[in-house]
Amino acid sequence: MSEQTKFVEIRHAQKSFGSLEVLKDISLNVERGQIVGIIGSSGSGKSTLLRAINDLSPLTGGEIWLEGVQVNKTLPHRQYETHINAMRQQVGMVFQHFNLFPHMTARENVTMAPKLLKGLSQADADKLAEEQLDKVGMLERIDYYPSQLSGGQKQRVAIARALAMKPKLMLFDEATSALDPELVEEVNLVMKKLAEEHMTMIIVTHEMDFAASVCDRVLFMDQGVVVEEGPPEVLFKNPTQTRTREFLRKHLEGAN
Amino acid sequence: MGLDFSIIPKYMDIILLGVAWTIGITVSAALLSFIGGIIFAVIALYAHWIIRQPFRLIEWVFMGTPLLLQLFLIYFGLVQIGIDLPAFIAGIIGLGLHFAVYNSELIQTAILAVDKGQMEAARTLGLSRGQALRKVVIPQAVRDVIPPIGNNMIALLKDSALVSVIGVSELTLSAQRVIGKTYRPFEFYILAAGFYYVINLCMEWVQHKIERRISISR
Numbered sequence: 161m162s163e164q165t166k167f168v169e170i171r172h173a174q175k176s177f178g179s180l181e182v183l184k185d186i187s188l189n190v191e192r193g194q195i196v197g198i199i200g201s202s203g204s205g206k207s208t209l210l211r212a213i214n215d216l217s218p219l220t221g222g223e224i225w226l227e228g229v230q231v232n233k234t235l236p237h238r239q240y241e242t243h244i245n246a247m248r249q250q251v252g253m254v255f256q257h258f259n260l261f262p263h264m265t266a267r268e269n270v271t272m273a274p275k276l277l278k279g280l281s282q283a284d285a286d287k288l289a290e291e292q293l294d295k296v297g298m299l300e301r302i303d304y305y306p307s308q309l310s311g312g313q314k315q316r317v318a319i320a321r322a323l324a325m326k327p328k329l330m331l332f333d334e335a336t337s338a339l340d341p342e343l344v345e346e347v348n349l350v351m352k353k354l355a356e357e358h359m360t361m362i363i364v365t366h367e368m369d370f371a372a373s374v375c376d377r378v379l380f381m382d383q384g385v386v387v388e389e390g391p392p393e394v395l396f397k398n399p400t401q402t403r404t405r406e407f408l409r410k411h412l413e414g415a416n
Numbered sequence: 417m418g419l420d421f422s423i424i425p426k427y428m429d430i431i432l433l434g435v436a437w438t439i440g441i442t443v444s445a446a447l448l449s450f451i452g453g454i455i456f457a458v459i460a461l462y463a464h465w466i467i468r469q470p471f472r473l474i475e476w477v478f479m480g481t482p483l484l485l486q487l488f489l490i491y492f493g494l495v496q497i498g499i500d501l502p503a504f505i506a507g508i509i510g511l512g513l514h515f516a517v518y519n520s521e522l523i524q525t526a527i528l529a530v531d532k533g534q535m536e537a538a539r540t541l542g543l544s545r546g547q548a549l550r551k552v553v554i555p556q557a558v559r560d561v562i563p564p565i566g567n568n569m570i571a572l573l574k575d576s577a578l579v580s581v582i583g584v585s586e587l588t589l590s591a592q593r594v595i596g597k598t599y600r601p602f603e604f605y606i607l608a609a610g611f612y613y614v615i616n617l618c619m620e621w622v623q624h625k626i627e628r629r630i631s632i633s634r
């Protein structure tokens with residue numbers, strides 16, 4: 161390949177639900193180790209864009225590339241399933257509502273996929289669970305069920321579950337939006353720790369302060385397009401677009 | 417002639433053998449109806465429509481006709497096409513499939529009720545749809561329907577008496593045989609009823625234990 165392979169590359173992403181066009185020709189690159197924040201009002205297409213990256217919400221147009229491999233390439237059904245399952249193992253995702261498996265302990269939540277997909281032995285899986293849960297500060301609750309954990313603790317276990325697959329890229333879709341305010345910080349701290357370890361992350365968030373403190377770049381989305389993007393200190397302090405200024409102003413008012 | 421319960425011990429061995437058969441058939445048929453119910457549910461929800469058709473026929477037969485007829489069909493009917501099953505096996509299959517169809521209805525509803533985020537989280541980790549169903553969705557669906565499935569299993573216990581018509585010496589038939597010798601229907605039917613009640617209690621106790629164990633993991 162003549163040009164340097166991009167880490168994550170989104171080319172002309174387009175997505176429609178019936179006649180509703182939710183993503184309109186979005187192109188975006190993310191470099192290895194970069195942390196990209198996505199902000200925007202509800203319904204602007206942030207989740208749809210994030211979910212297109214691991215094909216949870218398949219695009220109706222455009223391409224997603226991860227390290228020189230096209231994620232949403234055209235293949236016969238069977239082959240596509242094999243391909244997409246392999247791709248998804250490399251991309252961790254954290255959801256607003258955690259989506260922990262309620263019938264499994266924290267340990268089992270973390271080890272289920274590595275055991276099933278990578279054939280880890282129970283001993284190796286236990287070591288992995290201890291390692292990952294320790295990283296998110298949940299080692300003491302390793303044998304607790306999700307119903308016995310607070311929201312913040314659940315989300316930390318969900319992050320450990322995603323990390324246990326050793327992903328190259330982590331996607332966060334409003335990871336702290338469903339949490340009581342006093343529980344937000346513990347999850348943010350885990351994400352900051354990942355940032356320090358140079359994990360590549362794409363973070364959809366409503367928390368401007370958090371985005372400003374961890375992101376290398378922030379995108380503002382509105383009605384299916386990226387209106388403006390830039391380093392947080394520029395985007396938040398000196399936005400060039402009217403829509404961005406409107407959004408930030410409203411958001412500040414809402415926060416007060 | 418008055419009641420005389422002192423005659424019971426003499427025939428207790430026959431009755432107890434009947435109890436053993438009833439328990440054996442009920443437990444085997446219950447397991448079959450449970451596993452069959454999961455398989456039928458998955459087929460009904462996810463299989464290609466060509467595969468679904470024969471199962472819809474099975475479902476129709478087992479829901480729309482009397483269990484008695486189903487037992488006759490399996491025991492006497494299948495012989496004609498060269499499948500000669502021992503009576504107790506025919507009884508287990510008949511009862512098992514009959515209740516599998518009812519369990520399948522419950523499990524289908526429960527599978528559809530599992531939060532969509534569960535499947536998404538599993539797929540995000542790289543699991544195939546089949547793996548996600550097996551590891552994540554179905555275990556949760558089954559947990560949700562333990563109480564109604566438990567009710568079906570109590571019904572199964574009661575309907576297990578029907579296998580007496582194909583000659584399996586379970587509890588009801590054993591009681592009948594003893595009555596044939598002693599002409600003491602009241603004493604032995606009451607005794608049989610008592611045993612059904614005890615088995616019933618044991619099944620409820622097991623169900624209760626299972627429910628308690630899983631209550632934390634919801």
Ligand SMILES: Nc1ncnc2c1ncn2[C@@H]1O[C@H](COP(=O)(O)OP(=O)(O)O)[C@@H](O)[C@H]1O
Nearest residue numbers: 177180182200201202203204205206207208209
């Ligand atoms: N599965 C779906 N079917 C139809 N419309 C959808 C679906 N998912 C999202 N949408 C619509 O797409 C738009 C963008 O949604 P979303 O990406 O969730 O926005 P955001 O995450 O920015 O709030 C919204 O108008 C939403 O109603």
Ligand SMILES: [Mg+2]
Nearest residue numbers: 206207208334
């Ligand atoms: Mg969203």
